[in-house]
Amino acid sequence: MANQKQVLDVQVSKGITVAQSSEHLRDRSEKAEKYAMSKGNYDPTRKHLNFEVASGCKIRPIDTSRSIPERMADILSGRGIKDPNEGLVEPKYRTVVNIIFGGSRERMHELAFGTQKVDFKKGADNTRIKRKSDIERWAKDVYSFVSGKYGEQNIAAFIVHLDELNPHVHCTLLPIKDGRFAYKEIFAGKDKFEYSARMKQLHTDFFAEVNTKWGMSRGTSISETGARHRSTEEYRRMLSEECTTIEENIDRHRKALSELQSDIRLAERRVKGLTTMVGNLEKAKAEKEAQLSAAEQELTTNKDDAAELEALVMSLKKELQGITGQLADKQEKLQAADRQLAALKENMDVIKGRTEELKEEAYKYSHDVHSKVDSLLKDVLLESLVGEFRSTSAQMDAPQRQLFDGSLVQSIAERGTEVMHCATMLFLGMVDDATTFAETRGGGGGGSDLKWGRDDDEDNHAWALRCMKMASRMMRPTIGKKPKR
Structure with missing residues (x-):
């Protein structure tokens, strides 16, 4: 399994x-x-x-x-x-x-x-x-x-x-x-x-x-998988499994977001409706209070219609009491609706944030695995080219082989591991170590007195290529010695 x-x-x-x-x-x-x-x-x-x-x-x-x-x-x-x-x-x-x-x-x-x-x-x-x-x-x-x-x-x-x-x-x-x-x-x-x-x-x-x-x-997490060496098939399986897991988590979050969006729309409509009701009730309350104030003032000045005005005042007070009760109820419901809407939006922000984290994780994971597979394929390509060159070179006559004298491909084919090791030390700025390494292994063609260093505007690719070429020169045998083919 x-x-x-x-x-x-x-x-x-x-x-x-x-x-x-x-x-x-x-x-x-x-x-x-x-x-x-x-x-x-x-x-x-x-x-x-x-x-x-x-x-x-x-x-x-x-x-x-x-x-x-x-x-x-x-x-x-x-x-x-x-x-x-x-x-x-x-x-x-x-x-x-x-x-x-x-x-x-x-x-x-x-x-x-x-x-x-x-x-x-x-x-x-x-x-x-x-x-x-x-x-x-x-x-x-x-x-x-x-x-x-x-x-x-x-x-x-x-x-x-x-x-x-x-x-x-x-x-x-x-x-x-x-x-x-x-x-x-x-x-x-x-x-x-x-x-x-x-x-x-x-x-x-x-x-x-x-x-x-x-x-x-x-x-495994990105940080853990990134440090492990795996075969191409293992990479493929690992990428498929991890991406499936991340995609399923993202899908769950998307569904949760969809449900929250529906809930938020309903909550917003409720808040809007309650806000309108509260506004209308506040307006009705203000109008009723104005009517009551006018009736009470007229009652103090017009004694002839006292009974009728007192009845009006009592009626207005009763209506105002009803409006005030409705207003308090709607205000309480509006506060509750506001809290619910705020909670829904907060939940949405949290889930959105987690969804973005998952998307970023998926991107980093995919990029990490693909870069390692890319490096593996380049290693295989280099080994294949070197093998083919050695095989073809053995079938060449002397004039044909001379066409490759001093070339990087010849150097890699003859002493690939040593050239790569020397180039790595040069890339890291370990010039003295690279020189000593080359000399102790029969090299010396590059010359240790040459000015060497990375240019300020030189990118990694250009600098790596220059290090490879210099390492190839440094690993050339001194005059009178020939490397084994």
């Missing part, structure tokens, strides 16, 4: 919306369901295969009776913990950590479906497919890992989706420690370097405690 890698992606937010909860629980409205089907890789005929892991590491169908925000509220209420964002105009504390757990597509399909033939084309009918026990056992292992590392009491939801292209877990975690929210202490650390180290360690721990027994490798 090809090398199969684990997938682990962490997304942090300042809360979770009902719409996001509905997506995780697959408890969408008919309209939302149609929208999701049109935008994502969902298979409604595999929806029945989804499940969740509940308290006590028990497998059960997804419980849609309570949304994830309601589950979170129950957890906090039961433990006497206050949501630090409660009552704030704009949420400012990171209270939710969403972790995606999965693996390479081939391996996850094997765990979820075994040898059953699943048709992944859009619109296919997979109602006959049954969920295999391996995916449940793997999910329970992941649940135990999260429980041991962050506390089972902090898991608000642990949903396993088998109705998408790649089976995976959505774990909604509350970053709580010692009875308080402590995201920075648990996850972020003091700076981005500590955060990066913690994320790498999380990958390592997840592999060691869970996926090593499920036949998946840890996966």
